[in-house]
Amino acid sequence: MERWLIRRSTSKDTSTDITEASDDVNSEQPSTSSGNKGHDGHNAKTYSSCTRKPETSKNGKTLANQTSRLCSKDKRLFPTKGKRSTRTKAGDNTENYNSCQSSTYAVAYLFAQRKEAHTIGEDLIKPAAVAMCRAMHGEKVAGDLDTIPLSNDTVRRRIHDIADDIRCQLIERVKNVRYALQIDESTDISNSAQLLVFIRYSFDGRLHEDMLFCSTLEGTCTEDAIFTELDSKLREMGLPWDQCVGVCTDGAGAMLGKRKGLRGKIMQVAPNVNFTHCIIHREALAKARWLSRGKVLTHLYQVRDEEVRLFLLECGSTLSVHLCDSIWLANLAYLASIYEKLNELNLSIQGPNTNILTMSDKVNAFRGKLERWAVRSEEGNVEMFPLLEEFVEENELHACLDNIRGAIATHLRSLFDHFKKYFKEETTLQQNDWIRQPFTATGSHHQIWRMPCLNFRVMEPYG
Structure with missing residues (x-):
């Protein structure tokens, strides 16, 4: 619909420009007597086309120079003027659309942070913002603000888009680096078991901690169910087990059991993983x-x-x-x-x-x-x-x-x-x-790493 409106307005502008050009042709043409008419009964000064063969006036002078100059002017300027108008309007529409999209995502991000009901966007926030803009900046700015979509479904979709984008960025960060996991299983208010997994990784020379996923465990919360869900999520995200260097859990038997617990399951696929009992939990x-x-x-x-x-x-x-x-x-x-x-x-x-x-x-x-x-x-x-x-x-x-x-x-x-x-x-x-203190540490509780000695040969000076 917008494309059609742009094309229609462009044609109208072009027609107007051509009409103005015809008036310029008539104004620059020498005046003739009212009795001097062409073959169609109209005055000789009216031209139906710029490419028509020029006529000769009574005094023997031709209008060839003026006609050729105006014809070249029409072909060069009039279409270009129409194209400029179309490009400007299309750019304005694209800019307004992008601004509305950015505003919607910004508001949806605030909704997700505050955990507010999505319905207040269209029922309260938008009317309040429009009323403030109308009072401070007038109807035009208020009308532009009123075009921002903040319905319940729109906010929900924007939050899901933000979550998917963050998830994709996180996976790209940790795909090719070593990482550590922190795993916890808890029960929410609906008596459903939730598996929460956090990931720690290095990015841009700093350690980062983020939630990797949270999923509902069906049935009993056994070590088999926990490992199956964890393994399927890591495979879905493309994170190999051989890049995992550590796993931190609480002290439950289903987590730290060396044979039947989650620890035993993980050690089968990642034997070099270091397991730790959460210090905060122990405290x-x-x-x-x-x-x-x-x-x-x-x-x-x-x-x-x-x-x-x-x-x-x-x-x-x-x-x-x-x-x-x-x-x-x-x-x-x-x-x-x-x-x-x-x-x-x-x-x-x-x-x-x-x-x-x-x-x-x-x-x-x-x-x-x-x-x-x-x-x-x-x-x-x-x-x-x-x-x-x-x-x-x-x-x-x-x-x-x-x-x-x-x-x-x-x-x-x-x-x-x-x-x-x-x-x-x-x-x-x-x-x-x-x-x-890697250079001063001594004792039997740790391993001392030594660099091989380098043999330097003293070279004779030249000359």
């Missing part, structure tokens, strides 16, 4: 799954008098007596402090571009702190727990501290044993020090 197990209780305990300690105790008194609860017990409050202050430090450790080993070296260093350093804190607590020194120290100093409860320091030391040693259980000796500092 959560060592904390007895008290991942977020530090903030809860801290908030309870801060509002113990103003809000919690008064509320319990109004309700007639017997729990209010605990908020008047100095021993109980001292224990609460200690727990709030120690679990706040555990949460800080958990956050420090998360985030992009983390690696097993820095994560192991942080975990091992915290494990060493636990052992030293236990010794200092037995001596009555609690300055490493700021809430407990503040509570003791404000209420002058140094005698109370003598009653709980033994329990604090016992709890700290229990945490130390949990960390020692889930973080064994293979992740100690000596295991990977040859990577940190």
Whole structure:
């Protein structure tokens, strides 16, 4: 339809130009008497065609020079003028179409990021944007903005296009490089098992982490089902197993079983893959799954008098007596402090571009702190727990501290044993020090790489 409209407008412009050219011919032609007519009964000054044989006026002068000049002018200028108009209009339409497409993709990307309903694009966002543009820039800009398609189906298709494009770019990046996988299986709110796979790879001299795919597992979540889905996805994407250098999973038996688990299945197709147990998962197990209780305990300690105790008194609860017990409050202050430090450790080993070296260093350093804190607590020194120290100093409860320091030391040693259980000796500092300092590393825990000596011969100077 647009092409037809462009051609029609072009023909109209060309006809108008030819008419104007005919007027130019008539204006430049010498005037003749009204009685001088041609064979068709019209005035001799009217020409039906520029290629008609020139006529001779009464005074014997010919119009050959003027006619030939105007004929050449018509053939050269008039068609070119029409073509210029067509090209300009077609370019404007293409530019407007591309702008609308880009705008739609930009809005769809925001929808995907915010996880909003697609229907508000046409029901709310577009009318609001048009109203603002009409008020600030007038009807013309508002009309252009109103042509942007933001229907539910359009936004959905744009999001799928963006996802497909990102997926294609990711596959092209990792096709010819070595990569590592992080695999996790979980259950969503609809009680469906989801297999999530993340990939780490090197691109442009930097390590990148991206989600490779997320797929639903049908039936039971056995090691066979997990490996079948993982293997089919990698083959579909063209990623060979021999390029995989590492796999990170949680501690479930279906994942780490050397014979029947996922580890055994992968080792059959990629025997050189290095398997690791997720450090964040082990750290959560060592904390007895008290991942977020530090903030809860801290908030309870801060509002113990103003809000919690008064509320319990109004309700007639017997729990209010605990908020008047100095021993109980001292224990609460200690727990709030120690679990706040555990949460800080958990956050420090998360985030992009983390690696097993820095994560192991942080975990091992915290494990060493636990052992030293236990010794200092037995001596009555609690300055490493700021809430407990503040509570003791404000209420002058140094005698109370003598009653709980033994329990604090016992709890700290229990945490130390949990960390020692889930973080064994293979992740100690000596295991990977040859990577940190390859030229100064020594010891029996690693292999020393030596470059062959080069024999240089001293050459005699010339002359």
